[in-house]
Amino acid sequence: MHEMHEIPRKTRERTLLIGMVPSNERVAEMEESLDELALLADTAGAEIVERIIQVRSAMHPAFYIGTGKAKSIAELCKAEEIDLVIFDDDLTPAQVRNLDRVIERRILDRSGLILDIFASRAKSRQAKLQVELAQLQYMMPRLTRQWDHLSRQEGGVAAGSGGAIGVRGPxxxxxxxxxxxxxxxITHLRRNLEHVTASYQRQRQRRSAMFCIALIGYTNAGKSTIFNAFTQADTLIEDRLFATLDATTRAIHLTPGQPVLLSDTVGFIRKLPHHLIASFRSTLTEVYDADLLVHVVDGSHPNHVEHIATVNQVLAELGASELPLLLVFNKTDRLESPDALDILTLADPDAIAVSALDSGDIDRLRRTISQRIDLHRVELELLIPYENGHAVSVAYESGDVLHREDEPEGVRLTVRMMPSVAGRLGKTLDAFVCRYVE
Ligand SMILES: Nc1nc2c(ncn2[C@@H]2O[C@H](COP(=O)(O)OP(=O)(O)OP(=O)(O)O)[C@@H](O)[C@H]2O)c(=O)[nH]1
Ligand SMILES: [Mg+2]
Structure with missing residues (x-):
């Protein structure tokens, strides 16, 4: 798989990475951030020639790094034949324009880079629309001559979008x-996206009474590896960032008689562009509609604590912080000592540590998830009118039926199930939740 995306060295753009910190104490932190930026740039097809960290008490409003530094970077770019300069933090549209004028090379910031990677990796119609929308919203205030190519792609403008071409002012x-x-x-994309999203939601609703689990986490944590182990699917797994863009969902049996929907989702990363989160909201329904989030962490990564914090922050942005969550430390096979394992789970005693490459661990994870579901299930009574026979079968599928009584007005069931599943059963299938049994 790896070779397929490999870009030959000589066609790679020669690239300079720049980070800025307010004090010397923060340099190490920036080194780590630049390591990740380098990975991102590599994924996008760049060849990193040099990286610079500048210590500066505050950013320069017009030139971010300051005018003197901008000039010296311009010289470096000439000497080293650098094509592309990527900044680790987001630049304002004015800063991009000013730097562009002085440095005379293509200027990109982290958000622009991430958007570029997403654009090249989007496969489904929905993902493509979402990425293009995010890209245009990001680009709009940053239009300078470096975006010249855009006007050439504009053949695709919708006829209904104000008939732009015919009515240009002189x-x-x-x-x-x-x-x-x-x-x-943008208007055209939004409309298309609404369309695609609506049909996608109808499709989801049909199976929505089932228990939904979403695998979430930092990019490259091993979500797809775990997904494949559970489903025997062959979702793309790669040692690269953002291998997965489109959520994939499969129905699986966690234990016999316990069918659930499992979703593999896009990985998160620090400084994820805001536009991207906003436009991916509709795909991320798998995340915020889930009954249980399984947060996969690469426990062998030196920055795993920060990764967890980033994921929690994105969850908060999506309004999904309150959902039941199981923390899974993955890649334990890469840990150097058993102590390291203890330290991992110390932070959260309910967390589980596994190696996705070990089938025994996958079984253990399966049991833990199943127990976790049990923990959240409640006993309740449902009354299902006879004409909603389907709801009865769904109740049997997604809960433990403890008691059944066929009454004149319908089937009365006492079931143990997740409250969220019962809620959806009520909404979509017209079953009536009578009471929660204490
Ligand atoms: N050693 C080791 N490697 C693992 C383990 N789990 C996953 N990997 C590797 O980690 C890399 C990333 O795995 P993926 O499953 O693609 O990660 P992901 O979380 O789906 O990543 P994105 O889709 O990019 O967000 C691959 O090279 C996997 O083979 C593990 O338990 N141990
Ligand atoms: Mg993946």
Whole structure:
């Protein structure tokens, strides 16, 4: 798999990475952030020539790194034949324009880079629409001559988007035309996305009474590896960032008689562009509609604590912080000592440590998830009118039926199930939740 995406060395863009910190104490932290930026840049096809960390008490409003530094970087770019300069933090649109003028090389920030990777990896129609929307929203205020290529792609503007091409004002500059075309394209994309999302949700609703588990976590943590171990699917697994973009969902039996829906989702990363989260909201329904989140962490990664914090932060942005969650430390086979294992689970005694490559561990994880589900199940009474026979079978499928009584107005069931599943059963299948048994 790896070779398929490999970009030959000589066609790779020669790239300079730049990070800025307010004090010397923060340099080590920035080194780590640049390591990750380098991985991202490599994924996007860049060849890293050099990296610079600048210590500066505050960012320069117009030039971010300051005018003097910008000039010296311009010289470095000439001497080293650098094509692309990537900043670890987000730049303002004005900073991009100013730096572009002085350095005369393509300027990108972390968000722009992540968007670029997402754009090249999106496969489904929905993911493609979402990425393009996020890209355009990001690009809009940053339009400079470096985005010239965009106007050439504009053949695809919808006819309904204000008929941009036919009605250009005579005095309009190229930049204004570009902006207007982009606005039209954004409207068009939004409309298409709503369409795709609606049909996607209908599809989901059909199976929505089942218990839903989402595998979530930092990119490269091993989510797809665990997903494949559970489902025998062959989802793409790669030692790269953002191997998975589209959520994949499969029905599996966690234990005999316990069918659940398991979803593999896109990985998170620090400084994930805000536009991207916003436009991916509709795909991430797998995350915030889940009954249980399984948070996979690469326990062997030196920054795993920070990874956990980042994931929690994105969950908060998605409004999914309150969902039941199981923390899974993965890749224990890579740990150097048994002590390291203890330290991992010390932070959260309910967490489980596994190696996704070990089938015994996968079984243990399966049992733990199943117990965790049990923990959240409650006993309740359902009354299902006879005409909703389907709801009765769903209740049997997704819960333990403890008692059944066929009454004149319908079937009365006492079941143990997740409250969220019972709620959906009520909403979509017209079963009536009578009471929760204490
Ligand atoms: N040694 C070891 N490697 C693992 C383990 N689990 C996953 N990997 C490797 O870690 C890399 C990333 O695994 P994936 O399953 O693609 O990770 P992911 O979380 O789906 O990543 P994204 O889709 O990019 O977010 C692959 O090279 C896997 O083979 C593990 O338990 N031990
Ligand atoms: Mg994956």
């Amino acid at each position: 005095g309009e500059t190229q930049l204004e035309i570009d902006r207007r075309l982009i606005r039209g394209r």
